[in-house]
Amino acid sequence: MRVYFDNAATTPLDPEVLKEMYKVMENHYGNPSSIHAHGREARTLIERARKTIAGLLHTSPAEIFFTSSGTEADNTAIRCGIVDHNITHAITSHIEHHAVLHTLEAMEKSGIIKLSFVDVDNKGNIDYNHLETLLKNNERSFVSIMHANNEIGTLSDMIRIGDLCEAYNAIYHCDTVQTMGHYEHDLSKLKAHFLVCAGHKLHGPKGVGFLHVNHRIKIKPFIYGGAQERNMRGGTENIYGIVGLAKALELAYSEMEQHRNHIQDLKTYMMGKLTDQIPGISFNGETDPEKSLYTVLNVAFPEMEMGDMLLFNLDIAGISASGGSACSSGTDIGSHVLTAINASSSRPSVRFSFSKYSTKEEVDYVVAKVRELCPVNV
Numbered sequence: 001m002r003v004y005f006d007n008a009a010t011t012p013l014d015p016e017v018l019k020e021m022y023k024v025m026e027n028h029y030g031n032p033s034s035i036h037a038h039g040r041e042a043r044t045l046i047e048r049a050r051k052t053i054a055g056l057l058h059t060s061p062a063e064i065f066f067t068s069s070g071t072e073a074d075n076t077a078i079r080c081g082i083v084d085h086n087i088t089h090a091i092t093s094h095i096e097h098h099a100v101l102h103t104l105e106a107m108e109k110s111g112i113i114k115l116s117f118v119d120v121d122n123k124g125n126i127d128y129n130h131l132e133t134l135l136k137n138n139e140r141s142f143v144s145i146m147h148a149n150n151e152i153g154t155l156s157d158m159i160r161i162g163d164l165c166e167a168y169n170a171i172y173h174c175d176t177v178q179t180m181g182h183y184e185h186d187l188s189k190l191k192a193h194f195l196v197c198a199g200h201k202l203h204g205p206k207g208v209g210f211l212h213v214n215h216r217i218k219i220k221p222f223i224y225g226g227a228q229e230r231n232m233r234g235g236t237e238n239i240y241g242i243v244g245l246a247k248a249l250e251l252a253y254s255e256m257e258q259h260r261n262h263i264q265d266l267k268t269y270m271m272g273k274l275t276d277q278i279p280g281i282s283f284n285g286e287t288d289p290e291k292s293l294y295t296v297l298n299v300a301f302p303e304m305e306m307g308d309m310l311l312f313n314l315d316i317a318g319i320s321a322s323g324g325s326a327c328s329s330g331t332d333i334g335s336h337v338l339t340a341i342n343a344s345s346s347r348p349s350v351r352f353s354f355s356k357y358s359t360k361e362e363v364d365y366v367v368a369k370v371r372e373l374c375p376v377n378v
Contacts, residue, residue, distance in 0.1 A: 001318055001362070001365050002318040002319075002320075003318060003319045003320065003362045003365055003366055004320045004355075004357075004358075005319065005320060005321045005352040005353060005354060005358065005362070005366065006320045006321055006322050006351075006353055007295060007353040007354055007355040007358075008150055008151075008178060008201075008295060008296050008322070008351065008353035009322055009353070010200045010201070010206065011200060011201060011202060011203045011204075011355050012203060012355065012357060013203060013204070013205060013244075014203040014204070014247075014248060014251055016247060016251060017203060017204055017205070017244045017247045017248045017251070018244075020243055020244060020247040021205065021240045021241075021243060021244040021247075024045060024239055024240045024243050025240050028041055028042050028045060028239060029042075030042040031236060032045075032046055032228075032236070032237050032239060033226065033227070033228060033236065042239050045239055045242070045243055046066070046237055046239060046242055046243075047061070048246075049242045049243050049245065049246035050064050050066070050242075050246075052246040052249070052250055053210065053245070053246050053249055056249055056250065056253050057185050057186070057187045057212070058186045058187055058188040058189075059187035059188060059212065060215065062215070062230070063187070063212055063213055063214060063215055064210050064211075064212060065210060065211045065212075065213060065229050065230075065232050065233060066208065066209070066210050066229060066233070066237060066238070066242050066245075067208070067209045067210060067211055067233065068207055068208065068209065068235075068238070069198055069207065069208070069209045070099065070175070070177040070196050070197065070198030070201070070209045071099040071198075072209065072211075072222075072223075073194075073196035073197070073198075073209050073210065073211035074097070074099040074100055074103065074173075074175055074196055075099065075103050075222065076211055076219075076222035076223075076233075077144075077173045077193075077194035077196065077211060077213075077219075078090075078100065078103045078104060078107070078142070078144060078173060079103065079107070079222060080219035080220055080221075080222050081142055081171050081173060081193065081194060081217070081219060082107060082112065082113060082142050082171075083112070084218070084219045084220050085140075085142075085171060085217075087113065087140060087141065087142045087171065088112075088113055088114060088139060089113060089114050089115075089116065089138040089139055089140070089141045089142070090104050090107070090108075090113045090114075090115050090116070090141060090142040090143070090144065091115075091116045091117075091118055091131065091134050091135070091138075091141050091142070091143045091144070091145075091170075092104055092115070092116075092117060092118070092143075092144045092145065093117060093118050093120050093126065093145055093146075093340075094117050094120065094336065094337075094339075094340035095120055095124055095146075095149055095151075095152075095154075095336070095337045095340045095341065096144065096145070096146055096175065097146060097150055097175055097177070098336075099175070100144050100146070100173075100175055101336070104144065113142070114138075116134050116138070116141075118130050118131045118134060118145070120340060120341065121341070122341050122342055122343075123152075123154055123284075123285055123286045123341065124149050124152050124154035124285050124286065124337070124340075124341050125154060125156075125286065125291070126145060126156050126157070126161075128157070128160055128161075128164070131143075131145075131161070131164060132164055132168075135164060135165070135167075135168040135170055136168065140168075140169055140170060140171075141168070141170045141171070142170065142171045142173065143161065143165050143170050143171065143172050143173065144173040144174075144175070145161055145174065146174065146175035146176075146177075146178070147174050147175065147176045147178065147179045147183075148176075148178040148179045148293035148296070149178075149285065149293070149296075149337060150177070150178050150296070151284075151285075151296075151298060151335060151337040151338070151351055152284045152285025152286075152296070152298045152337060152338075152341070152351075153285050153286065153292045153293035153294075153295070153296030153297070153298065154285045154286040154291065154292060154293075155179075155286070155291055155292060155293060156174075158174055158190060158192065159190070159191075161174070162190055162191030162192055163191065165191065166191050171193050171194075171217065172191065172192045172193050172194070173192070173193060173194040174192045174194065174195055174196075175196055176195045176196055176197065177196055177197065177198045177201055177209075178201060178293055178295070178296075179293065180195075180196075180197040180198075180201065180202060180249070181197075181201070181202030181203075181248065181249050181252035181253070181256075182202065182252070182256070182260070182293070182294070182295060183256075184253070184256065187212060187214070192212075192214065193213070193214045193216065193217045194211060194212065194213060194214070194217075195211075195212040196209065196210070196211055196212070197209050197210050197211075197212075197245070197249075199241060199244060199245035199248060202248050202249060202252050203248050203251070203252070203355070203356070204241075204244050204245045204247070204248030204249070205240070205241045205244040205245065205248075206241075207238060207241050208238050208241030208242055208244070208245050209245070210245070213232075219232075221233060221234065223235060255356070259356040260294055262356060263294050263295055263354045263355070263356065263358065264289055264294040266354050266358055266359075266360065266363055267294055267295075267297050267354060268289075269360060269363055270297060270352065270363045270366070270367065271283065271287065271297065273363065273364070273367045274299060274367060274370070277367060277371050278301070278302065278370065278371060278374050279302070280302040281299065281300065281301060281302065282299075282300045283297065283298060283299060283300065284298040284299070284300050284338060284341065284343050284349055285298050285341070294354075295353050295354050295355065296351060296352075296353045296354075297351070297352045297353070297354075298349060298350070298351045298352075299349065299350050299351075299352065300343060300344065300347045300348075300349050301347055301348045301349070301350070301370075301374060302347065302374060303346050303347055304348065304374060307346075307347070307348035308348065310348045310350060310373060311323050311348075311350060313373050314350070314366075314369065314370070314373070317369045317373075319365075319366055319369060321350050321351060321352050321353075321366075322350070322351045322353070323335065323348075323349065323350060323351065335349070352366070
């Protein structure tokens with residue numbers, strides 16, 4: 001049996017998305033910047049996709065800008081939001097994705113900003129009182145705090161952060177890569193200035209995402225070249241990817257409650273099975289459904305010899321999972337998230353992440369294999 005439990009890294013492409021993309025690949029090859037009929041047809045597809053996404057998120061199509069990835073969207077929001085508004089102080093946390101952390105750290109190293117880190121507890125929860133103190137004690141700040149942590153699943157309170165940022169005239173960027181398409185985002189009510197999406201996290205294609213830029217803020221382009229994306233991003237648009245992304249988000253919203261219940265049940269089921277069968281097991285991050293991303297389960301296994309081989313052995317057993325962020329896989333660097341929450345370095349941790357295609361039979365198989373790999377006294 002082969003099991004794919006690494007959906008936080010990337011999800012399988014939905015067959016309905018593939019169908020939509022294939023039709024575009026086969027029939028619409030014009031450059032959307034061209035004024036002839038072939039170009040106009042391609043442009044229509046892009047704008048239709050933009051309108052679909054904006055409608056689902058309760059915002060204006062003028063606030064959606066297509067990018068190549070969530071990383072590009074994060075970089076655009078951070079660099080342009082800070083530079084174009086003369087911001088000299090930024091606030092983030094030590095558990096952010098490297099697309100955020102490395103960008104802000106590079107800007108601090110260049111002398112553009114002073115960077116402050118808001119405290120988080122041992123489950124990855126933001127200390128909102130400390131966040132307010134940082135906002136209060138510094139000039140206008142740029143705040144970048146993700147909605148759901150990609151490694152441990154702990155959720156932040158976007159409404160509370162948005163209210164704090166509004167009270168102190170701060171710019172609020174939220175990395176929503178893990179939650180877009182898994183939770184409803186009503187952008188007519190949220191007080192975030194920037195939100196991001198990556199298509200491959202919600203059964204859409206790789207190589208495409210979008211940045212939501214609230215109408216209350218203006219930025220200059222991050223990538224220059226042409227007049228694409230209403231002069232906001234140079235480069236010929238990925239028409240097939242954009243159409244696929246819109247279809248994936250449309251499907252996600254139409255099936256959201258059903259899939260959330262299914263996946264949360266699987267997560268709860270797996271937690272129970274692991275707890276029953278492996279003494280001493282625990283979980284990193286929040287596991288309360290109200291505080292935790294339902295697609296992610298980060299498991300801290302008991303200390304064992306060759307614990308660093310656990311992922312390798314799972315792979316041999318046909319199980320795809322992750323030891324942390326996918327963007328760090330293949331390196332010897334430990335998880336910066338687990339370090340930040342003071343997780344035990346002597347206990348191997350594995351992130352299992354689920355999708356609408358995951359099954360209880362797969363959970364049973366994974367638990368059985370893990371039980372074989374964990375030498376415990378029962």
